[in-house]
Amino acid sequence: MENRRKLLGAAAVGVSAALVLGACSPPADDDGAGGASSVSWIVNQAGGGWNHNTPEGGSVYVIQMLHGVLPVPGHWDPSGEWQWNTDLLVNTPELINEDPMVWEYEINPDANWSDGEPIDADDFIWTWKMNSGNEELCADNCNSRGTLLTAQFESVEGSEDGKTVTVTMKDGEKFPEWFTFAADGLYPAHLAEAEGFDLDTPEGMLESSNWFNENPIPISGGHYLIEEGAALDGRVVKTVNEDYYGDLPNIEEIILEVNTEEGSWVPALSNGEIQGAAPASWSDDVITQLEDAQGVEFGIEPGGSWEHVDINMDNETLSDKALRQAIFMAIDVENIATRTYGEKFPEIEPRTNHIFDNNSEFHEDVVTELGQGSGDSEAALEVLEDAGYELDGETLTLDGDEVAPLRLRYTAGHVAREIIAELIQSDLAKIGVTIEIETTDDLGGTLSEQDYDLMIYGWSGTPAFASSPSQFWRSDSGSNYGNLNNSEVDELVDKAMNVATPEESAVFANEAAALVAEEAYVLPIVSTPVFYFYDTNYLSGVTDNNSQSRRALWNQHEWSAVE
Amino acid sequence: MLVYTARRFAVAIPVLLAASVLVFLMVDLSGDPLSDLRMQQPPPSPETIAAAEARYYLDRSIPERYWLWMTGIGGNGDIGLLQGKFGPSVRGGPFDIGEQLASGISITIRLVSAAIVMALGLAIVSGVISAMRQYSKLDYTLTFIGFLALAMPTFWLGALIREGGLWFNKTTDTSFFYTIGANSARVSNMTGWEYFLDSAGHLVLPTVTLMLTSYAAWSRYQRTSMLEVLNSDYVRLARAKGVRNSVVVRRHALRTALIPLVTVATIGIVGILEGVVIIETIFQWRGLGYFFIEAVKAKDTFALMAWLMLSGTLVVLANLIADVLYGVLDPRIRYE
16 A cells, blocks of 8 residues: 555656656757857747738848848848849849839849749749739739839839849839839749649739748748748747858858847846847847946947827817927927937937938938927917917916817837827926826727827838838828828829939928928927847847848848857 | 536536636727737738738627637638637737647646646645744744745746846856746757756746745645644644654644645646746746737737636636545545
8 A cells, every 4th residue: 555655656756757847858850950150149029920021921020030031132231222132133223214114133143042943033023913912913912011112013024034034114103212122032933833823823822922921931042041940939040051142151050039028138148048139129128238248249229210299180179280380399309319218329319300310311300490399388389379379377278268188198118108208298288288198008099090189109111211201191091190181292292102213202202291390290209229239259240230120130141150 | 526526517618608708808899909010011001901800800790709709600710719719810820829829838837837846845845844843933934935935026036036047157157047948949959868958957947936936825825734733633642642743744734734735726726827927928938928928919819818718717627626626635525
């Protein structure tokens, strides 16, 4: 009896140990290369799909995971200049005709996918059909996240064995940033065909789009190849593509680790578990930890996103332009910039254009001249008095009626926006405008339902700007949340999209921005700073690139391990 | 007992049904799962948004959606709890809620089972010692440690233990402790022993954190229960008969004193899932806790519903098991 009990006890301990150490035998597959130089890099959110052309896959996180795997015709460099991929292309594509717009890519004859198949016109054609927005080319719109440029294509054709690709836009259609076609990467059309999808039918295209979305791409047309077992919400291991047609990278293996807990980044860095990151979000706490860390380099720069205050034009009180102008004049943007990001990034300055960052070659200051963002409450009161308002003590009245309190909203938990809201509340109290601060857990829903009087939120972007004015301000745009309705603005934003060069487009974009400022519809606050960091004991050659979603990974092929 | 168990199972069904209605309504009404899609730049076309609404059944009424979620009848073949399908995830096609839950469960079980084994062992030992040496310095010390662990927020405790691991690594110039993940990336190249060390190195810090959060309460139960039993007549009788103290404590007192702990621990084990949410986030384990947090962040309604229903089912089951265990362990209790 006693022995049986002991036996049962031992068995119980055994079962517990088995549970504890469950799966404590290595997985069977053993074909990993085990690079001599291996870098673990944090991606701070999970991806949603492997096809970056879809809404689920079109996040910066997936684009980072796929970087170096899908061939790209070109990219934005850190200064915001477009650079063509000279490994893939042997020419510098230029417009060979302006009406209709036509351009050509000449693909490197040696440029092949890692399975030996050529990178050719079929891959460009697949990208066009995928994003064409044309039901005859791709069923259900192929679940594309963006058809703006590609929907204007008349044709994409191959010649010279598919190594020359000619893109022709429809008659009368122009787009100044034509060169950004396929900028996030080309997918291998031959692989989709090998899977049995008929790419000449809309249904076949849709199936291929879904297939690319559900499966990590097993071949590469770039520096790195994704290993088996990659997980969008876990770990993506990329090893050198030995068959790459250009110079091979120095780092043999890049492991992208999805890590959503910012508090764990610096401890993991100092423990040697990761070598760096370029997070999409700002964190004072992480930067404070980095300041004390040894052997770490980190940098802070204005990022692609910008914060702004929007007004709901359908609000009865705010339908008065004078009140809107006074509100924007009373807000002290410089103070906001200093108090939100200034402690860790003293170089921060107020943003003075809705479309162009202060460092952009196209930037024109459209708000300072109007006194907006100056925090000049005296000037704001003058505007109000001229419009018939009176400040009685701390109360603003119009024709004897008190101006109703206004609801200012922002996303719950956003530390910087909380500070911005409180400062705006304080600034506007000086002109008798009462602000009631409310948070929202559903930014998209709140905006689309116009459930706000004033709203603080952010837009993100790349140096490609031509479509942004239309998206933000066109009277029929789904993203014109505050419902600006100005025919002059509509005309200008259309023109900004329908010219052949960025220079021409910028002129119209700036004119539209000036009109929007005049309307006092949106007040730009700051370009949100971003940071990156890496272990200098281990890695060199890392620089951040805020002009593209890939951030510091943009030149991963140029990194090298410290000896 | 069988009749009682069957009756309890029967009662559990309407309870779970009511839970499903609550879970569905609370999650479904909490926000728009497509709000991130609507905010994307450049904005998706209205056709893309309409297709997404159809894909996630947002074009149906709330009662229709509940019916679909429960039965899957009238759906696209990807939904229906009763068919074992949890619905489509807004995180895209590759994210299968059922698969992710299963994978999360296996990872969480690894973490939780280690923590439970350690917490129960420590709670029993410290509870018994505290009871045997009531009001001694040792009792006060163990009581203080218990209350400290109880009072400390889990995220803070986790961060402290992580720092402790880092300090150990630095001091000993080793890399035994890992602070993120359940395993390193290159496990396929490891020998069995290397893999064991790697797993252990990843397991220790989160396990100790989880263990401490559970140990504290359980050790207090064990102390109280042990004190009660030590003062009972049958223990006094055993001592009066001349039975050795160690035998009295081990065979007579401890067995009886374990009964309340077993029932408390059964329900407590399910409660550990709450602690796991924070600990898996701190240490970046891809278990059930991480699944929950990411589902909330992504406004992934069907994933959230699946997690909540799983938790609800586990709580109902744990209550049932605790009741049944009570009857099995305590001969004074008989279920009719």
